[in-house]
Amino acid sequence: MSDPTLKRVQCLSPVGLHHMAYWEWAGPSPDAPVLVCVHGLSRQGRDFDALARAMCERYRVVCPDVVGRGHSDWLPNPALYQIPSYVADMVTLIARLGTDQVHWVGTSMGGLIGLGLAAQKRSPITRLVLNDVGPTIEFASLQRIGQYLGKGPTFATLEEGADYLKRVSVGFGPHSKEAWLELSKPMFRQAGERLRLHYDPSIAIPMTGITQEMATAGEAALWAAWDAVEAPTLVLRGADSDLLSRATAEAMGHRGPCAQLAEFAGVGHAPTLQAADQIAAVRAFLFSA
Structure with a gap:
């Protein structure tokens, strides 16, 4: 295979134009x-290689590098590293793809972007998979992520960098050494004789100063968005997740689109x-459409 x-698409923000990169896997036919598969906060589009290979027998699979990550541009104003900006970029991307309907898989931040878009009237998302994220985000998880996000370490070798990612990504679960190296390789860029993480360290700035009260206040808007979603939805959850509680996941099954849950x-x-x-759960849900 x-x-x-x-590929790249030009997007508009309040401070000008920027390019968002995306990885496109050819489907069985041009039509x-x-x-669309969208990654988490500090990740990039090649996270979905395994899933894309399993899905492109039916789909044209598109995996963007959200702006500030991967091969996409960095924004001059870090305050724009926010979900509404990302949703606007995805609307532009979908227009470029020449379709008015998409299925969506979003991990963590990518799930929140999908939630924001799916809640809009006449949304192009007709089937939605949220991977370990929901309207209530546990504050302790935000604190954990804030401990490493944007710190900007560099590494002498890919193996050294992969070991670092393994330490800060323990929740990802077990992977063979070979699989972890393959997953980690796109996470780095050359910086002189060393390797750096692929993302703009400034993506951490909007998270600075978030309090428990601020996080709680944002829940109402997210639950309102959830209640507006009409697309059939699957929620995936790591059983040991510190970001999506089981109580939240179960509540998502009883309101809004009344999601299915796979744990x-x-x-x-x-x-x-x-x-x-994990791939089988996504395939079963999306292929049932």
């Missing part, structure tokens, strides 16, 4: 339905969608 093609033992935040059972 061939590798994905790297195949589109599956994975031995995994925290967030399932990487590399394991066969």
Whole structure:
């Protein structure tokens, strides 16, 4: 199977134009339905290689590098590293793809972007998968992420960098050494003789100073968005997740789109969608459309 093609789309923000990169996996035909897969806060589009390979027998699979990450531009104003800006970029991307309907898989931040778009009237999202995220985000998890996000370490080798990622991503669950190296490789860029993480360290700035009270206040808006979603929805949860509680996941099954829930033992935040059972859950839900 061939590798994905790297493409770019020009997007507009209040401070000017920027390019968002995206990885496109060819489907079985030019008019195949589109599956958009969007990564977590400090990740990038190649996270979905395993899932894309399993889905492109039916879909044209598109995996963007959200702005500030991967091969996308960095923004001059860090205050724009926010969900509404990302949703606007995705609207532009979908227009570029020449379709008015997409299925969506979003991990963590990518799930919140999908939630924001799916809640809009006449949303292009007709089937939604949220990977370990929901309207209530546990504050302790935000604090944990804030301990490493944007710190900007550099590494002498890929193996050294992969070991660092393994320490800060323990919730991803078990992976073989080879699988972890493959998952980690796109996370780095050359910086002279060393390697740095792929993202703009300033993506951490909007998280600075978030308090428990601020996080709680944001829940009402997210639950309102959830209640506005009409697309059939699947929620994936790591059984040991510190970001999406089981109580929140269960509540998502009783209001709004009344989501189905799939939970994975031995995994925290967030399932990487590399394991066969995780991929099978996504395939079963999306292929049933």
